[in-house]
Amino acid sequence: MEELELINKKTMPLLPLRGLSIFPHMVLHFDVGREKSILSLEQSMVNEQLIFLVSQKDAKIDNPIEEDIYHVGTVSKIKQILKLPGDTIRVLVEGISRAEIIEITQHEPYFQVDVLEREDTSIKDAESDALMRKLMESFEDYVKLSNQISPEVVVTVSDIEEPGMMADVISSYIFLKQAQKQELLEAFSPKDRLNKLYGMIQYELDVLRIERKIGVKVKKQIDRLQKEYYLREQMKAIQEELGDKDGQQAEIELYRKKIDKAKLPKEVKEKALSELGRLEKMGLMSAESGVIRTYLDWILDLPWSKETKDNLDIKNARDILESEHYGLKDVKERIIEYLAIRKLNEGMKGPILCLIGPPGVGKTSIVKSIATALNRSFVRMSLGGVRDEAEIRGHRKTYVGAIPGRIINGMKHAGSKNPVFLFDEIDKMSSDFRGDPADAMLEVLDPEQNNTFRDHYLELPFDLSKVMFITTANNADTIPRPLLDRMELIEVSGYTEEEKLNIAQKHLLPKQIKEHGMKEENLEISEAAMRDIINKYTRESGVRTLERRLATICRKAATMIVEENKNSIKVNPKNLVKFLGTPRYRYDVSEKKDKIGVVTGLAWTAYGGDTLPVEVSVAAGNGKLELTGQLGDVMKESARAGYSYIRAHTDILNIDKEFHKNYDLHIHVPEGAVPKDGPSAGVTMVTAMVSALSNNPVRGDVAMTGEITLTGRVLPIGGLKEKALAAKRAGINTIIIPVDNERDIQDIPDNVRKKLNFILADNIDTVLKNTILKG
Structure with missing residues (x-):
């Protein structure tokens, strides 16, 4: 579209508008009350009824100066002046053309300005036609959605053939902010004006659609509430005519049918009917009625007589x-x-x-x-x-x-x-x-x-x-x-290594492979690797941690399959560190060396059995007995009972009778940060003290457990199965146990029991004979 612009220089009075904008081809009436503005109107009547209307930047200012008004406005013609009561004048004006202030030649008693009047003329082309059609379509949608503009306006606007005029007329009808109106006024190019107006009207359409959506939603809610209220009122009227106040009788009858249908015991049925009678007397609107309803619902929901048939196969x-x-x-x-x-x-x-x-x-x-x-x-x-x-x-x-x-x-x-x-x-x-x-x-x-x-x-x-x-x-x-x-x-005791191996291979690994979206052929863990996972990466009686370790391997294997396009991953002891990192646990494998004052005991924990080395050192002193390693009260008492037994039997044990006056004993149980308690380390501590005091070594291939008494009797302990498994893991083949625990040996799995030699002891003498090596 070829655009031409006709520019004329004119001098005329200026009237600042507050919160208003006028476009060319627009007819508008407004009230004038400021004295300066009234003088501008009077001058314009002398000056061919022409006046320059321009908007104020801030509508709150009463006496605007040059900086308070925009520099682009509309040259308008005064069509009618009507004097209202109270020195206010109502003016009807018609916008003629855009103009830009060159200079304000007079500030008092009214504004007079030199302006450049711009009248646009254009030769239409395909682009301008397209813009006009799109704008017209949007304006039609706007008229339908807004419900505030007469449909006849659309017909009037559609007859306009000039692009600039169409833009100005449509601008006068749609809701725009003051800044947007001013932006359109300052668009001297008709094509530019059409583009800007099209963007603004699209935004307004979006806003109107959202408003309508919200309005429809609210109306539906209001309509539903009104409908419900109307139906309730009708129902009340019907129920009153039938003598059934507030529908209470219907609810009472429903409860009565449920009570009769439910196979309730006699006492329960009588109580339910009694509560139903109370509900009927007090009415549904009573505060207590809700409590009774809830109570009746509970009675009716319970399975008083419902049973499932047992499968006895x-x-x-x-x-x-x-x-x-x-x-x-x-x-x-x-x-x-x-x-x-x-x-x-x-x-x-x-x-x-x-x-x-x-x-x-x-x-x-x-x-x-x-x-x-x-x-x-x-x-x-x-x-x-x-x-x-x-x-x-x-x-x-x-x-x-x-x-x-x-x-x-x-x-x-x-x-x-x-x-x-x-x-x-x-x-x-x-x-x-x-x-x-x-x-x-x-x-x-x-x-x-x-x-x-x-x-x-x-x-x-x-x-x-x-x-x-x-x-x-x-x-x-x-x-x-x-x-x-x-x-x-x-x-339900803890699992052995073999049991854990079977559980992992038959249950845990297939489950984790499936949960991680893989197939069994995608991941293979060798038996040796599985044993290493059990022994070096878990320390528990159950298999929860074992399952978590297998899940870790599955995640890493899935990552490798996706990133490296591998079809299968094989895990063996050599590459296990790659999947699980450095081993977390190390079972105390016995050195099998004979040492003085060092004895291997056996302990039971909530996570299974473990070896419990006990160390005793002797130093010159005055008979002090020191116990370290976070020992509990029961364990300390066992140590003192053993100490008293040794003092009473120095002759039999070949120990210096005056040791309790000349030497200090220090009993220490390693892993001092872990609390330890229980009486089953009694024989272990006695053996370690006898070894240290007699300066004779203890066999390193023997482990023991049992409670000691002051007379030297060895009392039974618990957790023999877990302790036996711990001894096997540590490479110990001989275990000394109380004679009363002989019955528990059968609970130890066959594959473990066959590899262990059990020595039964009813007295500490038996323990010492089988452990202390005479020099």
């Missing part, structure tokens, strides 16, 4: 338990026994088992497998940190927001009265001023009492006798004795 149960867990022989056998007896006596009460063992050996997961094998619902309740008796029994419904305890809640979620109910971490319960939850558990876990378990909220007897309760714990010592007496203890 013993072969199927064996297959499920074996496929999902390796080892755990005692637990599996106990479940099979239960199934066999249930098959013979269907009225048998559910057993209450307690699985005791270290973390990560599969206590919780095997309970899920038991539920699957029995075809029962499974409910788990963690008791770790529970310290409020109301957690078990619930709160009385007189309290605001009262709910039943977690036992009843669990039964509701189970949906049957004979689920497998797991109480996890029963040894982690504690108590405070709100009561002892362990006391509340006494009724739950007593087969003679739990058929009438009463929750404080329900205040009704609920039969828990058909529930199979299984509890788990890491340590039986912290379980209250009355509670422990109600449970059948099954010890």
Whole structure:
């Protein structure tokens, strides 16, 4: 489009506009009240009715100066002047053309300016036609969306053929900010004006669409609320005509049908109907009605008579338990026994088992497998940190927001009265001023009492006798004795290396490979590498850390497959460091050297067995006995008992009778940062003290465990299986154990037991004869 511009120089009065802009071809009326502006109007009537209208930069300024007004405005013609009451004049003007101030020739008593009047003329071409069409389309959309402009305006505007004029007319109709209007006024080129206006109108269309969307959404909400209100009022009127106030009778009848349909015990049904009668009398708007409704809902949601049918197929149960867990022989056998007896006596009460063992050996997961094998619902309740008796029994419904305890809640979620109910971490319960939850558990876990378990909220007897309760714990010592007496203890000991190897190869590795999006052929871990992972990168009785280590290998293998385009990764002892880094643990492999005052003991921890070297040094002194290595009170007492035994038997032991006056003994158990306690290191400390005092070495290929008494008797200890495994790992083949632990030798896996030589000792003399080497 070829654009031409006609420029004329004119002198005329100026009138500043506040918050207004006028475009060429636009007719506008406004009120004038400032004295200076009125004088400008009077002068313009003399000057061919022409006046220069320009906007103020700040509408709040009453007496603008040159810097307060824009330099581009509109030459306009005054069409009509009407005097209003109060010295105000209403003016009707028509915009003629754009103009730019050259100079303000007069400031008082009114503004007079020299301006360059710019009248644009243009020759239309394809580009200008396209711009005009797009602008017209947008303006039509704007008129439809705004609902504030008459549709006839569109017809009027569409008849305009000049680009600049079309832009000016449309600008006068759409909502624009003052700065945007001024920007359009200052666009002297028609093409530039069309482009800028098109951008502005597009933005305004977006705003209008969002406004309409919000408006429709709000209207829908209002309409819905009005509709609901109208329907409620209608319903009230209908119910009043029928004599059914507020629909109460319909709800009461619904509850009554549910109560009749549910197979509730007699006492429960009577209580439910009694509460329903109270609800009917007090009305739905009463504050108490909500409490009664909630109570009735709880009664109706509980499985008072619903049971799942047990799957008593013993072969199927064996297959499920074996496929999902390796080892755990005692637990599996106990479940099979239960199934066999249930098959013979269907009225048998559910057993209450307690699985005791270290973390990560599969206590919780095997309970899920038991539920699957029995075809029962499974409910788990963690008791770790529970310290409020109301957690078990619930709160009385007189309290605001009262709910039943977690036992009843669990039964509701189970949906049957004979689920497998797991109480996890029963040894982690504690108590405070709100009561002892362990006391509340006494009724739950007593087969003679739990058929009438009463929750404080329900205040009704609920039969828990058909529930199979299984509890788990890491340590039986912290379980209250009355509670422990109600449970059948099954010890789930830690896994041997062979068992861990089988679990890793058959269960953990396939599971991790699948979870990491790989196939079995993508990753191969050799048996030797797997043994190194078990021994050098984990130290636990269970397999949780082992599974995490395998997950680490899978992640690194997946990265290598993606980055290096490999199809398979093989892990062996040589490249294992690349996947898992430097080995984290080193088992204390015995040096098998005979040393004076150094004896290898055996210890049990929550993470399995371990070797426990004990060192004794003798120095000149006055009989002081020093104990270091973070020893607990029981271990210190064992050391003192052994010290007293040695003092009483110096003749037999060939030790200086006056050693307790002339020498100081220092007993140290290495790894001083790790707390140690228990009586089973008694024989170890006595042997080390005798060796140091007699200056005779102790056999380095022997390890020992046992509690010592003042008379030299060796008392039994616990955790023999774990201790035997620790001795084997350390390369020790001979173990001295108390004679009363002979029965526990059969619990040690055959492959370990055959490689160990057990020496049974009932007295410390037997221990010393088999360990102290005479010089």
